[in-house]
Amino acid sequence: MTERGDQVQKLLAGLARHADLVAEAYEGPVSGGDRARDTAIETLFNLSVLKPYDEGVYRLNPRLREFISDHFSSYLAFQALRRVSGTMAQAREQWSELRRLKISGSPRERARMENALDESIVEIAYSIEHNLAMLHSLISTQYGNVDDLTSKLRQNRYYARQVDAFLRDVESIDAFVDMVADEAIASGLPHVRNVVSRRLGARRLDWTSQIKDAQSAISKRLFEAKLMEMQLRRLSRFALWLTRNKTLDGWDVDVQETTSHSVGGACTLGFRPQPDVGDPDPVTMDGLLAAVARLPAKPTAPQARTDPGPQMLVEDEDTIEFTMSVQHAALDELAQVAQRAHVPISLLAFKQGHASLAQTSDAVWMVFASAQLRSRKFELEFVHGIELDPFPINEPFHDVNVLAPRPEAGVRPGSTS
Numbered sequence: 185m186t187e188r189g190d191q192v193q194k195l196l197a198g199l200a201r202h203a204d205l206v207a208e209a210y211e212g213p214v215s216g217g218d219r220a221r222d223t224a225i226e227t228l229f230n231l232s233v234l235k236p237y238d239e240g241v242y243r244l245n246p247r248l249r250e251f252i253s254d255h256f257s258s259y260l261a262f263q264a265l266r267r268v269s270g271t272m273a274q275a276r277e278q279w280s281e282l283r284r285l286k287i288s289g290s291p292r293e294r295a296r297m298e299n300a301l302d303e304s305i306v307e308i309a310y311s312i313e314h315n316l317a318m319l320h321s322l323i324s325t326q327y328g329n330v331d332d333l334t335s336k337l338r339q340n341r342y343y344a345r346q347v348d349a350f351l352r353d354v355e356s357i358d359a360f361v362d363m364v365a366d367e368a369i370a371s372g373l374p375h376v377r378n379v380v381s382r383r384l385g386a387r388r389l390d391w392t393s394q395i396k397d398a399q400s401a402i403s404k405r406l407f408e409a410k411l412m413e414m415q416l417r418r419l420s421r422f423a424l425w426l427t428r429n430k431t432l433d434g435w436d437v438d439v440q441e442t443t444s445h446s447v448g449g450a451c452t453l454g455f456r457p458q459p460d461v462g463d464p465d466p467v468t469m470d471g472l473l474a475a476v477a478r479l480p481a482k483p484t485a486p487q488a489r490t491d492p493g494p495q496m497l498v499e500d501e502d503t504i505e506f507t508m509s510v511q512h513a514a515l516d517e518l519a520q521v522a523q524r525a526h527v528p529i530s531l532l533a534f535k536q537g538h539a540s541l542a543q544t545s546d547a548v549w550m551v552f553a554s555a556q557l558r559s560r561k562f563e564l565e566f567v568h569g570i571e572l573d574p575f576p577i578n579e580p581f582h583d584v585n586v587l588a589p590r591p592e593a594g595v596r597p598g599s600t601s
Contacts, residue, residue, distance in 0.1 A: 198231050206233065209244040210252055213237050254314060257321045261329045262339060265318065265346045266311040268353045272360060275304040279364060283371045301376070305383050308357075312391050315350055319343065319398040337409050340402055347399045354391050361385040441547070442580070464559035510540045511549070515556055518586065522557075528565060528585035554584050563587035 199206055202224045208214050214234070216222045225242060228234040234242040253259060278301040285294040322329075322343065327336045361380055368377035437447055459472055508516075514535075522529050535541045535549050554564055565585040 195231055198227055199233065202228055206244065209234060209242065210249060213241045213243050215241050259318055259322065259329060261335065262342055265315040265350050268308050268311050271304055271307050271311065272356065275301060275308065276360065278304055283367065286371050286373060302379065305380060309383055312354060316391065316394050323398060323401050340406050340409065344402045344406065347395060347402065351392070351395050354388060354395060357384050357388050464555065511544060511552060514538055514541055515553055518553065519560065522562060522586045523588050525588065528587050531584045531586060550584050557586055561589040563589065
């Protein structure tokens with residue numbers, strides 16, 4: 185075993201011999217006591233396991249604390265991600281020095297520089313894996329290192345900024361890999377090119393995918409927290425009103441046609457879902473025709489061939505006359521007017537100008553006319569009012585403007601084929 189190996193063995197033996205004191209230092213600062221405790225603290229201090237914190241007080245070496253925290257996946261609040269840009273700059277300088285030593289340098293010095301470059305590459309990969317493990321742990325535990333909701337939201341925003349910088353660092357690996365790949369062949373160092381491509385280049389896409397997944401999860405939680413914050417603010421105002429008005433049992437609401445549906449209580453409708461055969465929408469009609477085509481044919485019993493005997497043709501002279509409703513008649517008139525008009529026609533204004541539609545409400549007329557006109561390829565423009573509710577359940581409108589259908593490409597208006 186080499187001299188360095190002996191030193192590593194002595195270091196690990198000292199950690200094992202004073203494991204109880206190391207565990208105590210991981211929990212917090214330690215101080216001296218009896219003679220045996222002072223001797224153990226002095227031994228760990230000489231091994232750089234303990235660092236002075238205050239007079240007579242010592243703390244665990246931050247690098248050793250970080251190693252133990254990684255092993256237990258225990259992270260501090262607002263712990264920053266490791267930046268790889270500094271190690272990347274270090275690797276670039278080591279690569280430049282290795283190329284120079286390849287041309288004019290001793291083999292021993294070149295081997296030492298190759299080991300240094302290899303350690304830098306390993307450090308870059310380890311830092312990225314450490315950051316990904318920490319992000320997944322924090323996201324899966326809902327930032328369990330804090331209990332306050334405000335602190336959790338602040339950590340969400342903090343790590344959203346951290347992930348942006350981390351993603352830029354990982355995406356810059358391509359430039360370093362391409363530089364080494366181009367210069368390694370010319371410098372006669374193909375094995376270095378293979379090491380960089382295998383340990384960094386081949387894993388960059390997987391790293392980038394995991395980082396973007398974490399970024400998506402953080403953004404989703406920030407959006408949900410924003411919605412929850414608005415709902416909590418409304419709930420707190422309502423709770424304050426209830427606290428100040430304890431004797432009131434409610435209030436009456438003047439329900440009108442323009443009242444939001446969210447005011448009324450929701451109740452379950454007992455109906456069986458089925459398609460609307462009267463819907464003129466082409467998508468619905470195509471779906472109905474496809475569903476009918478898949479139905480099996482109804483089996484019929486074979487009819488016995490019997491002699492029906494003499495038959496007499498009876499003609500029904502009664503004719504059935506179909507009368508068009510008032511709404512359909514007004515709709516046909518509106519379609520003819522819209523075909524000739526060059527400006528939009530208001531459905532509400534058209535209804536007010538026809539006395540035959542006086543018994544039809546505005547809402548029924550606009551819904552009926554807009555559905556029929558859309559099936560005839562007319563252009564509809566819904567006129568929306570000012571919406572005061574920040575989260576409307578539906579999109580209300582108070583009028584519809586009708587435009588003539590646009591002529592198809594290559595066909596002039598008024599021409600026939």
